[in-house]
Amino acid sequence: MPNIIVPPRWRIPESQITPESVYRNRRAFLQEMGFAGAGLLAASQMSFAADTASPAKPAAAAAAASGATGGKYPAPRNPKFDGKGLTLSDATVTAEYNNFYEFSTSKERVHRLVGPFTTDPWTVRIDGLCEKPMTVDARELIGQFPLEERVYRFRCVEAWAMIVPWTGFPLAKLLAAVKPTSDAKFVKFTTALRPEQMPGIARLREYPWPYTEGLRIDEAMNDLVMVATGIYGKPLPKQNGAPLRLVVPWKYGYKSIKSIVRIELVAKQPATLWETLAPDEYPFESNVNPRVPHPRWSQASERLIDTGDRVPTLPYNGYAEQVAGLYGKS
Ligand code: MTE
Numbered sequence: 001m002p003n004i005i006v007p008p009r010w011r012i013p014e015s016q017i018t019p020e021s022v023y024r025n026r027r028a029f030l031q032e033m034g035f036a037g038a039g040l041l042a043a044s045q046m047s048f049a050a051d052t053a054s055p056a057k058p059a060a061a062a063a064a065a066s067g068a069t070g071g072k073y074p075a076p077r078n079p080k081f082d083g084k085g086l087t088l089s090d091a092t093v094t095a096e097y098n099n100f101y102e103f104s105t106s107k108e109r110v111h112r113l114v115g116p117f118t119t120d121p122w123t124v125r126i127d128g129l130c131e132k133p134m135t136v137d138a139r140e141l142i143g144q145f146p147l148e149e150r151v152y153r154f155r156c157v158e159a160w161a162m163i164v165p166w167t168g169f170p171l172a173k174l175l176a177a178v179k180p181t182s183d184a185k186f187v188k189f190t191t192a193l194r195p196e197q198m199p200g201i202a203r204l205r206e207y208p209w210p211y212t213e214g215l216r217i218d219e220a221m222n223d224l225v226m227v228a229t230g231i232y233g234k235p236l237p238k239q240n241g242a243p244l245r246l247v248v249p250w251k252y253g254y255k256s257i258k259s260i261v262r263i264e265l266v267a268k269q270p271a272t273l274w275e276t277l278a279p280d281e282y283p284f285e286s287n288v289n290p291r292v293p294h295p296r297w298s299q300a301s302e303r304l305i306d307t308g309d310r311v312p313t314l315p316y317n318g319y320a321e322q323v324a325g326l327y328g329k330s
Pocket of ligand 1: 094097098099100101102155156157191211239240241253254255256257258259
């Protein structure tokens with residue numbers, strides 16, 4: 001573990017790594033987020049069956065989504081990913097505790113800052129090394145694919161976790177539609193860059209904006225990878241990455257890039273925002289692995305964000321059966 005005395009500004013401060021006090025119990029956590037009285041009561045009354053995750057209860061904030069394709073929600077849950085054995089996280093928590101550095105480094109403030117961010121109309125380009133590149137409005141793109149709901153574990157590198165019902169479609173279907181050439185070895189994803197609507201960008205001038213992420217092509221084609229368009233049975237709220245984001249459940253959360261404007265098939269491993277800033281801390285692959293500590297904290301366990309329960313972290317975040325083979329292990 002490096003002995004860094006003066007950390008650079010881009011480091012996630014220790015104070016943001018799920019403080020014990022925040023997660024000691026849910027009441028303290030919700031108070032920390034500014035909930036009080038009736039809000040706290042309403043949130044704490046939400047409970048879900050333990051054996052099968054219950055149908056999503058949307059948070060009030062979820063209504064802030066663009067609604068461009070509202071008729072497609074709620075989408076049917078895919079029985080392969082029905083969340084059996086998992087308990088959904090509280091919808092209010094996922095709507096009001098966000099990492100979206102283009103708006104703020106304060107998780108509790110993001111949802112208050114996204115108002116001016118326009119997500120409809122929204123142009124997405126899918127291009128690069130493919131036979132049928134497309135430039136399409138998100139509404140039209142979402143209309144082209146049947147939507148489904150999947151309940152996934154979501155594990156942030158900061159050692160907190162949630163159980164989330166995402167709506168969307170497999171990235172593999174979109175990639176198949178543009179017909180990648182045999183030279184395409186990686187997929188690069190880029191978030192919108194709108195400093196006038198994203199106040200966090202000006203405060204982090206040294207970051208290599210726009211936010212970019214990447215996957216190997218075989219990772220990108222894995223059935224688990226979703227283009228998410230909704231959450232808790234509604235279109236994505238802006239703070240969760242409207243109108244389109246990635247969800248890669250076996251990797252740390254920063255790979256799940258939000259508000260995507262470009263998906264590019266490329267030959268070489270693309271630079272990503274976090275790897276460019278700190279390759280030792282946020283490497284390109286970033287599979288969830290309890291045996292490999294982050295240089296500044298353990299990854300052996302995680303705190304479920306709304307209950308505060310500490311649970312062991314699973315290899316590949318519990319998805320080893322589906323993805324270990326991608327890395328020469330089964
Ligand atoms: N995408 C963009 N464009 N900007 C970000 O700051 N943060 C990442 C990821 N995608 C981020 C992003 C991180 S660190 C996490 S944990 C998840 O988004 C959080 O997603 P959520 O706020 O929907 O829970």
